[in-house]
Amino acid sequence: MLAIFRRDLSAYFNSITVWILTAAYLFVSGLIFTLMVSNFVESSMGGPMSGRTPNIMDELVLGYQWWLGFLMIFLLPMLTMRLLAEEKRIGTLELLFTYPVNEWEIVLAKFFASLLTVLGMLGMSCISLAYISSKTPLDWTLVASGYAGLALMASTLIAIGLWASSLSASQVIAACITYGLAMMLWLMQLLDKFLPEKLTQGFGEDSKGIGSLGIMTHLESFARGNISSHDIVYYLALTLLFLFLTVRVLDSRKWRM
Amino acid sequence: MITASNLTKRFNEKLAVDSLSFEMAAGEVLGFLGPNGAGKTTTMRMLTCYFPPTSGTATVAGFDIYNDSKKIRQNIGYLPELVPLHPEMTPREFVGFAAAAKGVAHGDRKRFVEEALGRCNLLNVADQLISQLSRGYRQRVGLAQAIVNKPKVLILDEPTVGLDPAQILDIRTLIRDIAQHSTVLLSTHILPEVEAICSRVIIISGGRIRALDTPENLTKSLSSNQRTLVELGGVEDEVAAEALAKIEGVTSVGPSSPHHLWIDSPRGVDPRAEIAKMVVEKGWQLLTLQSQNMKLEDIFLKVVTSEATSEETREEVGGAV
Structure with a gap:
């Protein structure tokens, strides 16, 4: 499993696509960060007169992390689409199946190679925050909590992408399926607004209704620092579900007619 | 293994x-x-x-x-x-x-x-x-x-x-x-x-x-015939073929390319000596006389095509029913 993990990781490092994606991710998030900082500075200048003290964590860091998550929805499908589809297309997957490794090892190796790559990107996005923290103190525990949420959200998106990539030998199809599912999960949170209340109200007292199926909703809890078990379970369950489905797809060659 | x-x-x-x-x-x-x-x-x-x-x-x-x-x-x-x-x-x-x-x-x-x-x-x-x-x-x-x-x-x-x-x-x-x-x-x-x-x-x-x-x-085991190839000079192919076919043990004769004839005989029967004798008697020129083994290629074709034909027949029968 380690061998496959290392091969996939080095394939990422050798791939121009990955560097372009990373550059694009950092550029766009950096741009957004700059805009947010100037907004924040403007609003804090009017602060004392308007009678409010702006909170940098709420108004800047939270928003920045929301954007980092939101951009991942667009970025990660392009990162994961090749994982299995490409190996299927050139036939190396057939070779891999005749090596003494099982399907879980293949899937987990690829999953972790992607996850580590994405964590690298997220790590680089910290630079903006590190810069700001030299001007004004930040609550780093809260920042870390937000990043933990981002990492979990990334693992969910990667698992979905990996599954989509296992379905066909076409990277384009894989990317389309991942985009479709990721958008759907994102838009879930809007359902609360559009569906009649009866339908959206969940069971129990403080349940959040159907909107809590949205992938960005849970990210917010992390960024605000009030993590509850269902936020963690939401991401982990989706990740495991799609990893499991991927293994089933790879297994299917054994019984498919 | x-x-x-x-x-x-x-x-x-x-x-x-x-x-x-x-x-x-x-x-x-x-x-x-x-x-x-x-x-x-x-x-x-x-x-x-x-x-x-x-x-x-x-x-x-x-x-x-x-x-x-x-x-x-x-x-x-x-x-x-x-x-x-x-x-x-x-x-x-x-x-x-x-x-x-x-x-x-x-x-x-x-x-x-x-x-x-x-x-x-x-x-x-x-x-x-x-x-x-x-x-x-x-x-x-x-x-x-x-x-x-x-x-x-x-x-x-x-x-x-x-x-x-x-x-x-x-x-x-x-x-x-x-x-x-x-x-x-x-x-x-x-x-x-x-x-x-x-x-x-x-x-x-x-x-x-x-x-x-x-x-x-x-x-x-798969070549039932032995094939001999001859190349002759000083004689028309048709004339030679007719004469060669009369040799004992020869089952069939045919042209393979100009001046070349193939001669089939049952396996184990070697007609080469008889062929040489006849050529000398008739005063033709013997340029090549060669016993040929059936190549794997011929066997392969034979095995594969015969199976294909029998399968087709089977399918036709199945279709008729």
Whole structure:
């Protein structure tokens, strides 16, 4: 499993696509960060007169992390689409199946190679925050909590992408399926607004209704620092579900007619 | 080394491989010969534990394909037909990856990789990108990844397809060299290849074994006729044919090319002496007189086409009912 993990990781490092994606991710998030900082500075200048003290964590860091998550929805499908589809297309997957490794090892190796790559990107996005923290103190525990949420959200998106990539030998199809599912999960949170209340109200007292199926909703809890078990379970369950489905797809060659 | 008993693979209603049984001793080179779509690749995929058979069973290197699939995969080397390689890697990286994935112990890995590269004559291109290598070199990288774990059994699916004649000779020499250390099962639809490297041949068509023997025995047992080729001068072909047909034991005579005639006789009857005598008596010139063995190619065609015809007939009958 380690061998496959290392091969996939080095394939990422050798791939121009990955560097372009990373550059694009950092550029766009950096741009957004700059805009947010100037907004924040403007609003804090009017602060004392308007009678409010702006909170940098709420108004800047939270928003920045929301954007980092939101951009991942667009970025990660392009990162994961090749994982299995490409190996299927050139036939190396057939070779891999005749090596003494099982399907879980293949899937987990690829999953972790992607996850580590994405964590690298997220790590680089910290630079903006590190810069700001030299001007004004930040609550780093809260920042870390937000990043933990981002990492979990990334693992969910990667698992979905990996599954989509296992379905066909076409990277384009894989990317389309991942985009479709990721958008759907994102838009879930809007359902609360559009569906009649009866339908959206969940069971129990403080349940959040159907909107809590949205992938960005849970990210917010992390960024605000009030993590509850269902936020963690939401991401982990989706990740495991799609990893499991991927293994089933790879297994299917054994019984498919 | 390999025992297959009643291996059967069914895709939907199509029977790809139909109760295939054969055995292979250690050190043997067995050739799988058959037209495209005969079930060669499917059989190999079952033996390499890529997918299980619909029914029947097999053991490879002493392990059962159902219960010990992982052990089999540790002990085999497989080269699929399309030679799948990662183009962005170098041969050294790729073979190293194969060694690691196949579970070659960390301490041995470097040595095994260098050995495999050396045996496949890849050392001078070991650090170039695979995407920049020629077809022949890629084939060798494919072979190198197959032998890197020093497998007991090597399974090669059409190892020379798509190569130029010089490369084909190269790869064949390499396979013969490898065969000294492991048991080799290879498939091909090129006949001279089988004659050149294999100690035994399985002719497979329509998912079934049509013949299984050494190339020499196949040639003997399947050629019912002995054919003699003569080239004559100083006589019209038709006249000569008529006269030659009267020789005792000759069953038929026909033209093969201008001034060349083929003469068929039952196996074991050699008409050459009689032919020479007649030519001398008639005062013709004898330019060539040659006894021809039926080539594996003819046998292959005979076996495969006769099966195809009988299958067609069967289908027609089925359709009528």
